[in-house]
Amino acid sequence: xxxxxxxxxxxxxxxxxxxxxxxxxxxxxxxxxxxxxxxxxxxxxxxxxxxxxxxxxxxxxxxxxxxxxxxxxxxxxxxxxxxxx
Amino acid sequence: xxxxxxxxxxxxxxxxxxxxxxxxxxxxxxxxxxxxxxxxxxxxxxxxxxxxxxxxxxxxxxxxxxxxxxxxxxxxxxxxxxxxxxxxxxxxxxxxxxxxxxxxxxxxxxxxxxxxxxxxxxxxxxxxxxxxxxxxxxxxxxxxxxxxxxxxxxxxxxxxxxxxxxxxxxxxxxxxxxxxxxxxxxxxxxxxxxxxx
Amino acid sequence: xxxxxxxxxxxxxxxxxxxxxxxxxxxxxxxxxxxxxxxxxxxxxxxxxxxxxxxxxxxxxxxxxxxxxxxxxxxxxxxxxxxxxxxxxxxxxxxxxxxxxxxxxxxxxxxxxxxxxxxxxxxxxxxxxxxxxxxxxxxxxxxxxxxxxxxxxxxxxxxxxxxxxxxxxxxxxxxxxxxxxxxxxxxxxxxxxxxxxxxxxxxxxxxxxxxxxxxxxxxxxxxxxxxxxxxxxxxxxxxxxxxx
Numbered sequence: 001x002x003x004x005x006x007x008x009x010x011x012x013x014x015x016x017x018x019x020x021x022x023x024x025x026x027x028x029x030x031x032x033x034x035x036x037x038x039x040x041x042x043x044x045x046x047x048x049x050x051x052x053x054x055x056x057x058x059x060x061x062x063x064x065x066x067x068x069x070x071x072x073x074x075x076x077x078x079x080x081x082x083x084x085x
Numbered sequence: 086x087x088x089x090x091x092x093x094x095x096x097x098x099x100x101x102x103x104x105x106x107x108x109x110x111x112x113x114x115x116x117x118x119x120x121x122x123x124x125x126x127x128x129x130x131x132x133x134x135x136x137x138x139x140x141x142x143x144x145x146x147x148x149x150x151x152x153x154x155x156x157x158x159x160x161x162x163x164x165x166x167x168x169x170x171x172x173x174x175x176x177x178x179x180x181x182x183x184x185x186x187x188x189x190x191x192x193x194x195x196x197x198x199x200x201x202x203x204x205x206x207x208x209x210x211x212x213x214x215x216x217x218x219x220x221x222x223x224x225x226x227x228x229x230x231x232x233x234x235x236x237x238x239x240x241x242x243x244x245x246x247x248x249x250x251x252x253x254x255x256x257x258x259x260x261x262x263x264x265x266x267x268x269x270x271x272x273x274x275x276x277x278x279x280x281x282x
Numbered sequence: 283x284x285x286x287x288x289x290x291x292x293x294x295x296x297x298x299x300x301x302x303x304x305x306x307x308x309x310x311x312x313x314x315x316x317x318x319x320x321x322x323x324x325x326x327x328x329x330x331x332x333x334x335x336x337x338x339x340x341x342x343x344x345x346x347x348x349x350x351x352x353x354x355x356x357x358x359x360x361x362x363x364x365x366x367x368x369x370x371x372x373x374x375x376x377x378x379x380x381x382x383x384x385x386x387x388x389x390x391x392x393x394x395x396x397x398x399x400x401x402x403x404x405x406x407x408x409x410x411x412x413x414x415x416x417x418x419x420x421x422x423x424x425x426x427x428x429x430x431x432x433x434x435x436x437x438x439x440x441x442x443x444x445x446x447x448x449x450x451x452x453x454x455x456x457x458x459x460x461x462x463x464x465x466x467x468x469x470x471x472x473x474x475x476x477x478x479x480x481x482x483x484x485x486x487x488x489x490x491x492x493x494x495x496x497x498x499x500x501x502x503x504x505x506x507x508x509x510x511x512x513x514x515x516x517x518x519x520x521x522x523x524x525x526x
Binding site: 002003004005006007008010011014015020022023036038039044045046085 | 286289324325326338340381382384385386387388496497498518519520521522523524525
């Protein structure tokens with residue numbers, strides 16, 4: 001099984017956070033590179049979704065869907081930047 | 086209110102009285118992953134147990150084989166609701182690997198190539214409950230299933246059976262590993278349906 | 283559609299379904315609340331079983347513009363949960379829950395000021411969002427030159443075959459990897475870096491490039507494009523895959 005990219009998480013982000021993730025630029029908290037989040041590597045399986053930096057492979061975001069809540073861990077992302085609405 | 090799709094049932098498997106609650110049987114062996122599949126050959130693989138003093142007990146592939154590989158037949162249960170019964174494995178018992186390890190700590194962090202981690206109480210690794218597994222279903226473990234070697238702790242949900250295992254590090258308290266930091270239960274007993282926090 | 287299109291959940295009804303290839307269907311959905319979508323967007327389809335079990339999968343939208351008619355082309359993954367249902371069981375008149383429009387990166391938005399050519403490269407079902415872009419190009423007052431390079435196994439696997447041959451503003455090159463049509467000058471074979479170089483705009487014209495398909499295809503082709511001198515920042519990719 002290979003990875004996808006940030007495009008694959010557009011629905012999850014829109015649903016849980018109301019953000020269009022593919023329009024955002026992020027900064028990796030580990031290697032500090034900036035990149036369009038659509039280019040990050042996404043690993044999406046039934047246990048959870050993991051977004052990783054395409055450069056250093058460190059975890060940027062983890063999303064876990066539990067029966068009654070969704071957990072979103074953004075701690076690997078130093079920041080997100082999006083155009084003003 | 087969700088739209089019900091008439092005739093849709095999903096790909097859920099059969100039930101069986103030997104299954105923990107909420108689990109169904111599957112014929113295949115699903116691959117779940119949180120990152121890139123590491124490319125580690127047996128010739129370069131090592132496994133280390135590190136204690137609180139910094140002492141390291143290390144085995145390379147040959148040394149692991151020399152400890153003694155045994156046959157295991159066991160059920161496995163994934164937190165994503167699938168289970169496989171009577172699966173054939175081969176591996177080295179953690180009891181043998183811990184024989185000469187001196188530690189007063191009660192917990193471990195299991196660390197894998199690629200950065201995955203998972204935590205366990207030491208007692209869940211001993212007394213014939215865990216192995217460093219090298220073969221599954223009669224074949225050497227494939228890359229995608231954790232080859233060349235993974236931890237096998239079948240009495241807990243399978244996310245605890247860390248793929249591409251490389252180190253067990255003793256710790257004084259039960260600190261959460263990767264999935265445990267992200268909503269999954271610290272221990273993960275399928276019979277008590279310990280899936281989430 | 284100049285303001286950002288917010289994604290939300292909609293209920294659509296299958297207005298029409300027809301076989302697209304041996305393993306795929308084309309679904310035309312009537313989605314009354316759909317705000318329209320950019321070419322290249324996708325949506326999530328969510329199926330709910332009578333016991334409440336749900337499964338959600340992403341599909342690219344083959345249509346674009348301010349319309350409530352949303353067109354999907356779904357290829358069946360035999361071991362999948364959702365695609366076999368959509369391909370074999372979903373009937374005309376059935377309702378379907380969709381979430382979208384999604385995606386602001388892998389989209390082509392016509393513009394008067396952007397003159398650089400657009401190169402589309404599709405692997406298999408990755409052609410869906412790229413077809414949406416080429417179809418949008420047909421009736422937009424845009425001046426960019428469009429090319430589509432479409433890698434597909436056999437002539438029977440081509441999506442939107444009739445529509446592709448009718449495109450007047452996009453040059454379409456179809457490369458068959460396993461079996462080519464009887465009159466084809468080229469024997470079947472996978473794309474190579476050299477053949478890609480022969481089909482795509484040269485790096486000297488700085489094209490905007492969109493590559494879509496399975497991850498190995500996308501990564502291989504994107505790597506070649508960089509080797510051929512294209513600026514990585516001008517290459518946008520969308521990887522298909524997942525569990526179907």
